Amino acid sequence: MNSIKKIVNEELYEWMKEIRRAIHRHPEVAYKEEKTAELISNALNELGIKHKTGIARTGVVGKLTAGQNVPTIALRADMDALPVAEETNLPFSSQVQGAMHACGHDGHIAIVLGAAAILSKNPPEGNVVFIFQPAEETEGGAGPMIEQGVLNGVDMIFGGHIETHHLAGEIGLKPGVHTAYTDAFEIRVTGKGGHAARPHETIDAVLIAAQLVMDLQIIISRNIDPLHPAVITVGYIKAGTVNNVIAERAVLKGTIRTTDELIRLQVIDRIKKITTSISSLHDADIQFILKPGYPPVINEERAYGFAKHVSEELLGKENTILIPFPGLGGEDFAYYLQETPGCFVRFGGGIKGRENAPSHSPRFDFDEEALRVGAAYFSELVRYAVKKLRTTE
C-alpha cells in the first residue's frame, strides 16, 4: 500500500475525508443536489480546474485540458442521496431528516475530486473530464448528462461504486456484463367488491393478487433457462380496507432483473400471458404496466484490461477481485458505456472484523480507506489509459 500513500498523501486524504463528511452531513436526493454541486464547484475552484455547473439541472463537469489530438478520459461520480433515515450514529450523520447518503455517493464525489487534485498537480498527456452526475438512484441522470454532450470527444470513461461486500483495499471487477436490466412493473387488479360472507357474489382482488404472486415465480422456475440469471420480486401489495369486505382492487409493484435482452423479453411476455389468463379465469380486469429501467453495465474488454492492470499494480493480484458473475443490481453508468468504451469497478469499503451493512441500509457506512484507494486508482488509470491510447492512435 506504500504506492497508494505516496499518490494520496495525508494532506490530500484528510481533504477528501472532509469533503465526504461535509456531503454526508447534507444529503440531497435526486435533482436536488444544489449544495452538493456548490461544494464540488468550490473544490474544483480550489484546484484551479475549469468547470461548468447546472448541467442536466444539478450536474457539474470539470476539464483538465492537455491539448488537441490527445486522448480524453472521463471519470464519473454520482451525487444523489436516498430518502432513508440514517441510523449510523456517526459524528457526521445526516442533518437532513429522511435523507441519507446510504449508497456511498458522498464517497464517489470525494474519490473523483481526489483524483482531480492528483491529476491537476501533475497533469497527464491527455485531457481529463470529471463528470459529477445527479439522480443515479431514480430516473438516471446519466441520460440527460449525455444529451448535454458530456461525452463529446471522450475516448474512454471509468467509474466505480463503493461496496461493503469487498473489504477496503480491494477492487472488484468483471469483464462484459456487470449489472442487470432493472425493469419495474405494476399490476392493477380490478375485481368486484362485496360481503366477506358471500364470496360467490364477488370477484376477490386479494385472491387474484395472491395467485399472481405465486404464478410469477413459475416464470423463473419453469420458463427461463436456469443458466441465465433472472429475478422477479413483488415488493409491494395493497388491497382491501377491513376484514369483512372482499376487496375490489389490488395493486402489486415489483421489479424484474435480467442480464440478457432475450431473457428480459421472455419474462415480460410470460408476465403478460399470466395476467391475461388469470384475468379471463376470474373475469377480472388486470392491467400490467411495465416501467423500463436501466440497461446492464457492460464493461468493454480493452478498458477492463486497463482497469485490471492498474488495480493489480496498485493493490496486488490478491486484492484485485475478479468477480465471477454479474450482480442483479442496477447502475445508470450503463448509458455512458452504450456510447463510449469504459469500465466500472467496485471499490471495497467493508470494515474488517465487523458486520458491514449493505448499501441502501440506514446503517450503511464504509471504511474511508476506500477514498484513498479510489483516488489513487483513478489517477493511475487515467495516466495508463492515456499512455496506451496514445501509442495506438
Ligand code: NI
Ligand atoms: Ni449507488
